[in-house]
Amino acid sequence: MDFYLVALFCFAITLHNMEEAVWLPKWSQQASKFHKPVTPSEFHFAVFVITMLAYLSAFYFFYKPASELAKWFFIGFLGSMIVNAIFPHLIATILMKKYAPGLLTGLFLNIPINSFIIVQIFQKSYFTWKELIISTIVVGTLLLSLIPLLFKVGGRIASSREQK
Template sequence: MDYLVVFFCFAITLHNIEEAIWLSKWSQYSSKFQKPVTSSEFHIAIIVITILAHLSALSYLYIPESNITKWIFIGFLGSMIFNAIFPHLTATVLMKKYAPGLLTGLLLNIPINSLVIYQMFVENLILWKELLIATLVVGIILLALIPLLFKVGGKVYPFSYVD
């Protein structure tokens, strides 16, 4: 199971790198999916989210008996699966323009996170109810955190640039 948790860290990091490289430029196109964001705003947000994801995985690895570490970790797993579909796949289809993060979301996040979740079910470590509630709670927290992190990014790096 430990190696699967490491794969989660690998997948989310590559996904967030893909977004960090291309999302700020993509966000400049008129869209109901994303308000325009500068690179500096987005980079701060993506760094913090990546750190939180890694902390959730490491906490679960080192304290697997703790329900809170398990729930936060499975919440991240579920949220990143959901994130690959909404907004990445949905935005790509509706806008007819590639949404950064789609490729790594579909090829890494969905299969790896699904495998981790499957293995947790096989080992009787989680219940469906836990997965659904944790995904909902962590997803809502992440969605609420992102605009705040954009603001912090705009203040920490007041210069704005779009690559």
């Protein structure tokens, strides 16, 4: 895989997660149907870890393209971030009639950049549609399962800092 594809992916997910980090904690206070209220400390910790996992997936695949784990981890992240732009960002914006943080970067960075990367990787026959779909479901499920734990850890870290 070409390094510029890794850089594009990292650029897109970083800007997306930065947009969320700035506005999502406040938005979550009024989005009870779509997002449990989360403090900035909880969210910032979680989004940092998720961003680092995304970087890890990209660089792991870049350095070890023959590794099945690296391939599945990276393409699962690509697919998960495309799905994430629609569910929950676009759906929440439509149903709440209020902008959900992350929508613009999801629609205008993550979907086109990740789709471009997927096409480039498809052209090199690194994976099949079936692998893309399965890895997106697996990685997406793992990330969704990890987020509440990361919120909890982020909250505990913030609490322990306040007690000092």
